[in-house]
Amino acid sequence: MPQAIEPKRKKATSAEKKRMILDAAKRVFEEEGLEGSSLRSIAAEAGYTPAALYFHFSSREEIYAELLSQSLHQLKDYIDQRVRKRETAGERFEEAAWSFFDFYNKNPEDLSLGLYLFRGGIEPQGVGRERNQKLNQELYDCLAPIAEAAEELGADKHLGQNLMARIFAHSTGILLLAHTKRIRLFEQDPEQMMRDYIEEQIKEQNWN
Amino acid sequence: MPQAIEPKRKKATSAEKKRMILDAAKRVFEEEGLEGSSLRSIAAEAGYTPAALYFHFSSREEIYAELLSQSLHQLKDYIDQRVRKRETAGERFEEAAWSFFDFYNKNPEDLSLGLYLFRGGIEPQGVGRERNQKLNQELYDCLAPIAEAAEELGADKHLGQNLMARIFAHSTGILLLAHTKRIRLFEQDPEQMMRDYIEEQIKEQNWN
Amino acid sequence: MPQAIEPKRKKATSAEKKRMILDAAKRVFEEEGLEGSSLRSIAAEAGYTPAALYFHFSSREEIYAELLSQSLHQLKDYIDQRVRKRETAGERFEEAAWSFFDFYNKNPEDLSLGLYLFRGGIEPQGVGRERNQKLNQELYDCLAPIAEAAEELGADKHLGQNLMARIFAHSTGILLLAHTKRIRLFEQDPEQMMRDYIEEQIKEQNWN
Amino acid sequence: MPQAIEPKRKKATSAEKKRMILDAAKRVFEEEGLEGSSLRSIAAEAGYTPAALYFHFSSREEIYAELLSQSLHQLKDYIDQRVRKRETAGERFEEAAWSFFDFYNKNPEDLSLGLYLFRGGIEPQGVGRERNQKLNQELYDCLAPIAEAAEELGADKHLGQNLMARIFAHSTGILLLAHTKRIRLFEQDPEQMMRDYIEEQIKEQNWN
DNA sequence: TATGAATGAGTATTCATTCAT
DNA sequence: TATGAATGAATACTCATTCAT
Numbered sequence: 001m002p003q004a005i006e007p008k009r010k011k012a013t014s015a016e017k018k019r020m021i022l023d024a025a026k027r028v029f030e031e032e033g034l035e036g037s038s039l040r041s042i043a044a045e046a047g048y049t050p051a052a053l054y055f056h057f058s059s060r061e062e063i064y065a066e067l068l069s070q071s072l073h074q075l076k077d078y079i080d081q082r083v084r085k086r087e088t089a090g091e092r093f094e095e096a097a098w099s100f101f102d103f104y105n106k107n108p109e110d111l112s113l114g115l116y117l118f119r120g121g122i123e124p125q126g127v128g129r130e131r132n133q134k135l136n137q138e139l140y141d142c143l144a145p146i147a148e149a150a151e152e153l154g155a156d157k158h159l160g161q162n163l164m165a166r167i168f169a170h171s172t173g174i175l176l177l178a179h180t181k182r183i184r185l186f187e188q189d190p191e192q193m194m195r196d197y198i199e200e201q202i203k204e205q206n207w208n
Numbered sequence: 209m210p211q212a213i214e215p216k217r218k219k220a221t222s223a224e225k226k227r228m229i230l231d232a233a234k235r236v237f238e239e240e241g242l243e244g245s246s247l248r249s250i251a252a253e254a255g256y257t258p259a260a261l262y263f264h265f266s267s268r269e270e271i272y273a274e275l276l277s278q279s280l281h282q283l284k285d286y287i288d289q290r291v292r293k294r295e296t297a298g299e300r301f302e303e304a305a306w307s308f309f310d311f312y313n314k315n316p317e318d319l320s321l322g323l324y325l326f327r328g329g330i331e332p333q334g335v336g337r338e339r340n341q342k343l344n345q346e347l348y349d350c351l352a353p354i355a356e357a358a359e360e361l362g363a364d365k366h367l368g369q370n371l372m373a374r375i376f377a378h379s380t381g382i383l384l385l386a387h388t389k390r391i392r393l394f395e396q397d398p399e400q401m402m403r404d405y406i407e408e409q410i411k412e413q414n415w416n
Numbered sequence: 417m418p419q420a421i422e423p424k425r426k427k428a429t430s431a432e433k434k435r436m437i438l439d440a441a442k443r444v445f446e447e448e449g450l451e452g453s454s455l456r457s458i459a460a461e462a463g464y465t466p467a468a469l470y471f472h473f474s475s476r477e478e479i480y481a482e483l484l485s486q487s488l489h490q491l492k493d494y495i496d497q498r499v500r501k502r503e504t505a506g507e508r509f510e511e512a513a514w515s516f517f518d519f520y521n522k523n524p525e526d527l528s529l530g531l532y533l534f535r536g537g538i539e540p541q542g543v544g545r546e547r548n549q550k551l552n553q554e555l556y557d558c559l560a561p562i563a564e565a566a567e568e569l570g571a572d573k574h575l576g577q578n579l580m581a582r583i584f585a586h587s588t589g590i591l592l593l594a595h596t597k598r599i600r601l602f603e604q605d606p607e608q609m610m611r612d613y614i615e616e617q618i619k620e621q622n623w624n
Numbered sequence: 625m626p627q628a629i630e631p632k633r634k635k636a637t638s639a640e641k642k643r644m645i646l647d648a649a650k651r652v653f654e655e656e657g658l659e660g661s662s663l664r665s666i667a668a669e670a671g672y673t674p675a676a677l678y679f680h681f682s683s684r685e686e687i688y689a690e691l692l693s694q695s696l697h698q699l700k701d702y703i704d705q706r707v708r709k710r711e712t713a714g715e716r717f718e719e720a721a722w723s724f725f726d727f728y729n730k731n732p733e734d735l736s737l738g739l740y741l742f743r744g745g746i747e748p749q750g751v752g753r754e755r756n757q758k759l760n761q762e763l764y765d766c767l768a769p770i771a772e773a774a775e776e777l778g779a780d781k782h783l784g785q786n787l788m789a790r791i792f793a794h795s796t797g798i799l800l801l802a803h804t805k806r807i808r809l810f811e812q813d814p815e816q817m818m819r820d821y822i823e824e825q826i827k828e829q830n831w832n
Numbered sequence: 833t834a835t836g837a838a839t840g841a842g843t844a845t846t847c848a849t850t851c852a853t
Numbered sequence: 854t855a856t857g858a859a860t861g862a863a864t865a866c867t868c869a870t871t872c873a874t
Binding site for chain 6: 838842853
Binding site for chain 1: 325326344347348366369370372373374376377378379380381382384385387388390391393394395396401405408412
């Protein structure tokens with residue numbers, strides 16, 4: 001019986017260590033920005049030798065990809081949990097849009113991480129092709145509740161997707177301003193701006 | 209006599225050389241992305257030794273900052289010229305908003321450059337404090353025509369600034385999506401999205 | 417009862433496993449060259465963890481040494497079998513010389529292995545002192561049939577050894593040229609060269 | 625006038641430094657064998673930072689290639705000078721063959737270097753394709769005096785090349801034995817062996 | 833007997849920057 | 854104003870080996 005448990009335990013601690021490394025990576029990301037987050041610095045933060053990380057991840061990029069994937073899953077959970085509690089489609093639409101913004105507003109380290117996808121040249125780089133597609137899909141899934149609610153409210157597929165894109169764009173723009181504190185230039189409150197935008201969309205579609 | 213002319217000439221060519229280096233830097237930016245643009249590669253592209261650049265710029269960051277500054281000036285010129293041609297305040301508002309988006313949409317290398325300001329940790333880093341403020345001001349100046357037109361149309365100062373921030377945010381968000389080709393996920397046309405947003409703002413303020 | 421059998425079995429499988437590891441090592445040698453053959457790659461090819469190999473061999477060098485030893489035994493068997501079939505001493509001399517060359521010519525991976533002994537600085541390195549002497553003896557044993565046949569034909573001990581050395585040297589030189597394809601430079605056929613050399617020796621000693 | 629000299633001097637010292645690095649590399653080769661001769665170790669031996677070597681050579685392989693090329697040129701000079709002094713074609717043949725052997729026999733570090741060409745898998749590796757061809761040609765040039773003398777003595781082209789290959793092979797084989805001290809196994813004197821071989825060739829061709 | 837995790841030393845190469853000339 | 858040479862710190866990644874389990 002102990003033998004039956006042992007392997008499970010080992011797996012558990014292995015996963016735990018992986019998680020600890022990812023957490024360390026996230027901290028480095030947060031504190032030093034993307035440039036400072038080398039494999040070395042992540043290893044140091046995690047209390048490991050650089051070489052040790054290769055037992056848990058096959059390359060530096062894999063760490064980034066897993067970190068990002070984990071972040072997107074947390075975002076998805078955050079949104080799903082909140083949307084589920086809402087009763088009407090209108091409320092769900094509002095909640096889906098707001099919580100996307102809210103998650104990143106409250107977790108700036110995840111924002112840095114998320115924006116990693118939006119760096120580099122025309123094509124996102126530093127993450128392999130298939131990995132990139134997977135991440136794209138995960139991002140799409142986070143925003144899907146927006147389209148779902150919209151469709152319940154009578155929107156067609158194209159409008160649903162349009163609303164996903166709009167809300168993503170507006171959120172991201174505001175977060176970028178807020179995150180870099182440049183929003184002060186305009187003496188605006190990011191949360192208020194986002195609320196206004198969502199309300200505007202609802203009014204525009206005559207959903208209230 | 210030649211010696212009397214020399215200093216003037218030198219000053220003239222000095223500015224020219226500086227410009228040539230910046231142009232080279234922009235080309236490198238364009239071709240290799242921000243990450244690939246080392247001081248070395250800029251020097252090579254400009255036909256110089258890395259060490260030579262230090263006669264024109266005090267650090268790699270200064271090159272980036274000046275490049276960005278130059279880009280913001282070009283943006284400002286682009287917007288001003290187009291806004292000036294419009295007769296009514298309503299048209300000027302529309303033009304100011306559209307041409308901000310349009311400039312970056314057509315010049316993706318300037319977008320990469322502009323987003324450089326929005327990287328790093330919470331605080332914009334890699335650019336010194338006073339330089340950062342100067343760049344902030346230059347960005348503000350580019351968007352100012354939006355507020356000016358809005359105020360002509362009856363908006364108060366706060367609303368003017370709010371519109372600057374909104375349009376900046378929405379443009380940036382769309383450009384980010386378009387620039388990284390992730391907009392395909394949502395099957396949307398970035399230009400159409402931006403046009404719709406501007407129209408929405410005008411309708412919302414009852415300016416049409 | 418099963419426990420009583422176990423030790424015997426284990427011993428048997430232990431030798432088998434050792435052999436399997438050596439075979440894997442040889443394959444790696446063959447495919448990736450000597451430089452590419454790390455302990456890791458050998459372990460992977462053998463279906464083991466690197467650490468597991470340390471139960472069978474005390475170091476990476478020991479694997480090389482045993483592999484080499486095994487190769488020299490195969491060479492010895494190859495030569496002995498063929499020499500035994502020859503009836504006259506003259507034929508045996510010819511066969512001993514030719515089959516030494518022939519074995520390596522047909523088994524280039526064994527040649528790489530054999531040349532491993534002839535690398536490093538002035539002193540053969542990477543193989544311990546006593547191991548080196550053992551390998552020397554094994555090499556000597558492979559060439560011994562040459563001297564034996566020569567002595568039967570009337571050569572004294574010194575001439576016998578001289579012929580061993582000559583034939584070893586000439587074979588090795590030709591194989592080196594052939595193995596690295598540099599023999600093309602001289603537009604020669606390695607097998608013909610070796611045959612000529614052996615014939616020359618026989619003529620020189622007036623053994624035909 | 626001093627200005628006219630300056631650039632020359634600089635070039636000279638630059639070449640000198642290059643040479644000093646190559647000398648250091650040769651020493652490392654000699655002392656630590658090929659495996660020990662990393663860029664780091666060469667730099668250390670030369671009294672430089674690893675990075676500094678990149679001002680003089682574009683890669684580690686270039687250092688190896690230049691070292692090898694330099695060694696082959698020295699070999700060629702050694703042979704040419706000695707052959708030139710001989711009056712009859714017969715003497716030139718003998719000298720060309722002997723001095724090839726003699727050079728490597730007296731300069732074991734050059735032998736290690738030369739054997740570098742004969743390592744790796746079937747195809748020589750670690751040196752680029754065109755570099756490899758150049759080195760091949762240089763090796764051929766070193767041996768060319770053998771064929772030239774042979775042709776003067778009436779050999780056709782094929783026989784000339786055959787003699788080059790034979791002498792190369794025999795020399796190399798003996799050197800390998802001597803270099804690794806395995807020649808002791810056979811209680812032979814390498815120089816005598818080589819002399820005997822050359823004499824044999826001359827007798828065989830009836831050139832004496 | 834075997835593994836997974838870890839280390840420490842090592843690999844070549846790149847970087848921004850400095851400095852004597 | 855410009856260069857060539859140099860540095861020191863950094864980059865990701867590999868290696869043989871060890872050890873607790």
